[in-house]
Amino acid sequence: MIKSLKMNDHIKKFLDYLSIEKGLSKNTLDAYERDVKQCMLHFRTISPDRITRKDLLSFLVKIQDGGLSSRSIARTISSLRAFFRFLLMEKLIREDPTDLLESPRGWLKPPKILNQKEVDNLLNLPKDNDPVGIRDDAMIELLYATGLRVSELTSLKLESINFQSGFLITLGKGAKERIVPVGDVCLAKLKIYLKQSRSQLLKRRPCSILFVNRSGQKMSRQAFWYRLKYYARRAEITKSFSPHTLRHSFATHLLERGADLRSVQMMLGHSDITTTQIYTHVARERLKKLHQEHHPRG
Numbered sequence: 001m002i003k004s005l006k007m008n009d010h011i012k013k014f015l016d017y018l019s020i021e022k023g024l025s026k027n028t029l030d031a032y033e034r035d036v037k038q039c040m041l042h043f044r045t046i047s048p049d050r051i052t053r054k055d056l057l058s059f060l061v062k063i064q065d066g067g068l069s070s071r072s073i074a075r076t077i078s079s080l081r082a083f084f085r086f087l088l089m090e091k092l093i094r095e096d097p098t099d100l101l102e103s104p105r106g107w108l109k110p111p112k113i114l115n116q117k118e119v120d121n122l123l124n125l126p127k128d129n130d131p132v133g134i135r136d137d138a139m140i141e142l143l144y145a146t147g148l149r150v151s152e153l154t155s156l157k158l159e160s161i162n163f164q165s166g167f168l169i170t171l172g173k174g175a176k177e178r179i180v181p182v183g184d185v186c187l188a189k190l191k192i193y194l195k196q197s198r199s200q201l202l203k204r205r206p207c208s209i210l211f212v213n214r215s216g217q218k219m220s221r222q223a224f225w226y227r228l229k230y231y232a233r234r235a236e237i238t239k240s241f242s243p244h245t246l247r248h249s250f251a252t253h254l255l256e257r258g259a260d261l262r263s264v265q266m267m268l269g270h271s272d273i274t275t276t277q278i279y280t281h282v283a284r285e286r287l288k289k290l291h292q293e294h295h296p297r298g
Contacts, residue, residue: 007040007048014086035079038063048084049093056080056097061277077101111248111278112240119144119249121235131197132214136227138186138193139211143243145186146170147250147268150221150243156210163187172269180267251279 015033018024024032042059043051064073081098088096114122123141127133143153152170161168166187167179182190198212205216213219225243232241251264265276 010087010090010092011036011040011083013090014083017086018082031075032079032082035076036083039076039080048087051097053097053100056101057275111252112245113249113252114237114239114241114245116253118235118237118239119246119253122231122237125231125235127231131200134193134197135201135211136231138189138197139224140228140231140246141186141189142182144246144250145183146180147247148180149247149269150224153243154209154211154219154221154224157208158210159208160210161187161190163191170269173271176269176271178266178269248279251276255279 015029084096084098087093127137166182168182169179171177201212202216207216209218211219254264265273270276
């Protein structure tokens with residue numbers, strides 16, 4: 001355990017290590033020192049060997065709420081990773097709490113989402129009435145209906161969907177299994193795909209994957225992304241867009257309509273609820289904007 005009185009000494013040794021071993025500039029060292037000291041001040045009653053990943057996520061959410069930019073938060077994470085790895089190397093801690101700390105690229109930046117009209121334009125866009133168009137229609141509907149990651153969508157198997165109960169089972173990050181509800185509209189499109197399209201794409205070739213390409217094999221993420229971009233252009237969606245945009249939109253729209261944060265966390269497969277909390281910030285900002293636009297004294 002590191003005694004608090006020695007913390008400044010450990011930080012100084014850490015900075016000496018970065019300077020000598022890594023050859024970092026003075027400006028970079030100053031930034032590392034500020035980041036680490038800010039974090040240690042936040043946890044001044046907790047020894048570094050007792051700080052957990054969850055503690056660090058809460059700290060990062062706090063400094064984000066304080067107005068720190070995504071770029072500064074990314075630098076803070078880099079500083080903390082380097083510091084805790086140094087402590088681990090020096091055998092001052094037994095585990096590195098930054099080891100599984102997610103990159104800020106996804107959850108610290110306000111996620112880009114589609115509004116309801118844009119989603120409706122995409123989902124209701126007439127697709128080609130051929131096996132590929134029917135498959136694409138079902139895939140896009142399912143992506144928005146469940147908030148799946150694209151890798152999860154393309155890895156679904158035939159037995160992943162339970163039509164009777166209206167749920168699907170997917171394997172998320174870390175091979176963690178989760179159950180997600182599927183709405184009636186989506187289930188109807190899936191049934192059409194299975195009845196009219198999948199067998200034509202397979203051409204009697206065996207495959208356990210739910211969504212298959214023209215060769216009767218599992219679709220790649222890149223191939224689906226290409227198809228989705230095609231439909232986004234046709235739906236006249238001009239904002240920055242990716243498959244993850246539908247996942248972000250799924251979460252935000254649920255929260256806007258009264259879903260509780262814990263349920264959304266479970267459906268998204270987030271291991272920590274602080275990751276899901278970014279969507280509450282988006283929902284609040286949208287409500288604030290709507291209030292300003294439509295309230296007579298906004």
